[in-house]
Amino acid sequence: YTWPSPFDALEDAYTVSSGFGSSGIVDEVTPCSQSPGSGSAPGRQNTAEWLRTAYHDMATYNSTTGLGGLDGSIGFETNRPENVGSAFNTTVSFFAPLQTAQTSFSDLLALGVILAIKNCAGPSVAFRPGRIDATEAGPPGVPQPQESLQTHIAEFARQGFNATEMIALVACGHTVGGVHEVDFPQSIQGAITPDNPDGVVHFDNIATQYINGSTVDQLVVGFNHTTNSDAAIFASDGNQTMLGFAQSNDDFLSRCGDLLGRMLNTVPASVELGDAIEPLPVKPYQLSLVFNATGGLQLTGNIRIFGTSAAAAATNPADMPVQLLWTDRHGETSPSYSTTATWGSFLEATSLFGSIQFFDINAFIDPSAGISSFVVDWAYDADGPLTKSDNGGGGFPFQDVVIFQRVNSCHGAVNENSTINAVVCICLRISSHTPELLRL
Numbered sequence: 001y002t003w004p005s006p007f008d009a010l011e012d013a014y015t016v017s018s019g020f021g022s023s024g025i026v027d028e029v030t031p032c033s034q035s036p037g038s039g040s041a042p043g044r045q046n047t048a049e050w051l052r053t054a055y056h057d058m059a060t061y062n063s064t065t066g067l068g069g070l071d072g073s074i075g076f077e078t079n080r081p082e083n084v085g086s087a088f089n090t091t092v093s094f095f096a097p098l099q100t101a102q103t104s105f106s107d108l109l110a111l112g113v114i115l116a117i118k119n120c121a122g123p124s125v126a127f128r129p130g131r132i133d134a135t136e137a138g139p140p141g142v143p144q145p146q147e148s149l150q151t152h153i154a155e156f157a158r159q160g161f162n163a164t165e166m167i168a169l170v171a172c173g174h175t176v177g178g179v180h181e182v183d184f185p186q187s188i189q190g191a192i193t194p195d196n197p198d199g200v201v202h203f204d205n206i207a208t209q210y211i212n213g214s215t216v217d218q219l220v221v222g223f224n225h226t227t228n229s230d231a232a233i234f235a236s237d238g239n240q241t242m243l244g245f246a247q248s249n250d251d252f253l254s255r256c257g258d259l260l261g262r263m264l265n266t267v268p269a270s271v272e273l274g275d276a277i278e279p280l281p282v283k284p285y286q287l288s289l290v291f292n293a294t295g296g297l298q299l300t301g302n303i304r305i306f307g308t309s310a311a312a313a314a315t316n317p318a319d320m321p322v323q324l325l326w327t328d329r330h331g332e333t334s335p336s337y338s339t340t341a342t343w344g345s346f347l348e349a350t351s352l353f354g355s356i357q358f359f360d361i362n363a364f365i366d367p368s369a370g371i372s373s374f375v376v377d378w379a380y381d382a383d384g385p386l387t388k389s390d391n392g393g394g395g396f397p398f399q400d401v402v403i404f405q406r407v408n409s410c411h412g413a414v415n416e417n418s419t420i421n422a423v424v425c426i427c428l429r430i431s432s433h434t435p436e437l438l439r440l
């Protein structure tokens, strides 16, 4: 897509993994074994909890009616017997502060699972945005370990997965995390120790160990045969699927990637997902125009440059030339309409998908000429040939007609009537020469 887009915030969260401009999602699952509360809950694993939460949210989907699917309804369903454990509330609480009008909980959860799996050296799964959150609980329907194989097959069929896909999806899901005695004492006993307060027994290397007979998966070899659902599911095609996975890890990863993608993209029939997000090579970040006390206009914000080449990985961002050239509101350009964006160590950031650098903009714009768009000329080498990034041809659009003034705006806390008192200031250009500050 071209900038700006309703999916800009999700593209940022997808692309920027840590450091400047990051959402904190990847930090929450780094290292792969990271447990909730910055590691204060041993035996629990955020990656596993997000993946299980996404599956339980999706698992109520009905492919006949098109209702349910990944729609965030899990937030209203955490006290159901089919949703045992703290994982669901912990996951909902982590993503809640990241929700905005542009970022639904269900999109953030799907994105979180994709980033977490990638960060755990799992398969790459494309992220398609556009999920809409439910406003109430849906019907129940998450498979439970004490149910029969026939019930599980029927539940997966309702969710849109055939019997072979059921085996593969369960095997994929049950590669991270494990079964916790505190939540499933009917399946595990005696695992709780001071070092393992939740009594987790990990799934570990699911296909290989299942086939060679060394599995510790408590849903295969648990003492309670009634809750050994993985044993029944994995054996349901004469072990063919699991045998294939044990023989080829590449095949296992690629099947997992496909099926997890389908799982995350199972949404209500009324929801249309957008195209898969790919990191934009050059993108403005948090641009703002500030109307200052002396009547000037100050352009601030950042330019982000992303690449996957060897040059991108090897560059020293302090040496990179990054130049903004803008067009005024009359469509004119002039040699004076340019500024250099600069790097500083506070702008350091990383991406799971390549190399990323941010540069700081701080430029004066003549209020009588204004700004309507800009292009970015840049290079990885100090004296390398410049690349012109013009946002697909038209430049990066930036209007100076109505400008939100963050520094002059404020709001109070939510009061007893569930409302917020706010003073919103905008700078309005009422003639081509005199920007005016307006209080709403």
Ligand code: HEM
Pocket: 044, 045, 047, 048, 049, 051, 052, 055, 085, 087, 143, 144, 145, 146, 152, 169, 170, 172, 173, 174, 176, 177, 178, 179, 180, 181, 183, 184, 219, 229, 263
């Ligand atoms: C018949 C289907 C399934 C049954 C009966 C089932 C059952 C269970 C049970 C009993 C646990 C232990 C939970 C705990 O103690 O915290 C568990 C864990 C887990 N399940 Fe499933 N599951 C099924 C399918 C799936 C699928 C399709 C996925 C994802 C693709 C999945 C992902 C997970 C994950 C990631 C965990 C580990 C959670 C953690 O460590 O916190 N499960 N499952």
